[in-house]
Amino acid sequence: METFLTLAEELHFGRTAERLLLSQARVSQTLKKLERRIGAPLFERTSRVVRMSPLGRQLYEDVAPLHAQMEAAVARAKDSARGVEGVLNVGFLGSGAGSLTAPVLATFRERCPGCEVTMRETQFQDPLGALRGGEIDLLFTCLPVEEPDLTVGPVVIREPRLLAMPLGHPLAGRTSVSLEEMAGETFFGVVNSAPAYWWDFHVPPRTPSGRPIRRGQAVASFQELMTLIATGRGISPVIASVERYYSRPDVTFVPLRDVPAAEVALIHRSGTPGPRVGAFIRAVADTVTANGGPAAF
Structure with a gap:
């Protein structure tokens, strides 16, 4: 078979x-x-x-x-039999696995009680560097990730995208906005170490009709991004969960239509994963399956 x-x-x-x-x-x-x-x-x-x-x-x-x-x-039985132990370092960009973070960790700790999990936030300025450098073992991050040395694992979140803008912006209060309306607005620039295709997906260089979208100051973290938006330096597309986890009184969010939904997945270094990494991947996959698929915000 x-x-x-x-x-x-x-x-x-x-x-x-x-x-x-x-x-x-x-x-x-x-x-x-x-x-x-x-x-x-x-x-x-x-x-x-x-x-x-x-x-x-x-x-x-x-x-x-x-x-x-x-x-x-069989893999779960092997995990239990050999008693996966040690420390597993898990990175996350932004809100990470969102509402599935706690269930994933609970499932993993139940199966591998001898393994300690540490969580570490990664930043825009080098979203994949910590994983490549071995500082973390796995990473929850926004797709796309198209790197030959990294493997995309289970998708944990699939959610719409919003446009974050300062209070008082002309588009604030709208029920939705189109990407075509972004021509003439200032978005935030590309950090050199971030893959260009990743930024092109989240902040397209042009509208669907081909009009250029202006990119301004480069950002290194979500907190920096939200501060710059609040002070009127520009606007930015974000995934929907940012409104929950990074909301502030001087920034508002409007649904962004005509763009594909964003996905957050678990990424790990290519090759045969070790016992700890393999057990965590299985815990994530089983949690997603128990949830009926990737969480929808």
Whole structure:
């Protein structure tokens, strides 16, 4: 069954063999044995293409969730058996995992009572540096993250975006604003160490029609951002949870339409995670699943 699931994901016998550390002949033999047991082909194979048959697709959709649950159960049992201990350093940008932070930590501490979790805030000025440098083991941060040395794990929050502005701003009090209306407004600039694509997602350089959006002073932290907004130095798109966790009386928020929702995910260094990191990733994934999916603000 593991061979079938892997081939269904790869649709390539060579890559499947590499993932499973088997020969291509063994993969082919195993699949033929399963097809004889089922009584019908699960894949349509030619010299160039491998596709799942309708029956194969049905079997994959039925079995994949069960297989994932079984692997997760075995991993949790291993965590308990070896008693994951030590210190795990978890970073977060802004509000981090938001409302799921407490349930995630509770789940992890229940499974790994011998492991201490420390939380550390990261800043705009170097959002990924602490993770790359080994100062933290994992990081809750806003997507997108497209770095070959970092792996994006479970998405924990999916929420709309708002426009933060000072009280008295001409757009304050509106029921919503469009990104097109941002032309001529001053947003905040890019910190050199932050990925350019990350800033382009959160603060696009142009409106949908192509009009430029002006970028002003660079910011290094959420507190600095909110202070500059309050003093009338500019406005900024933010994720909805910022209104809850960073609100202040001299800043107001208006829903921003015509932009994709923001996502916060758990990020870790690429490669096989160690016991502590692996256990925390599983705790996050199980908490998200128990919540019915990523938290919606």
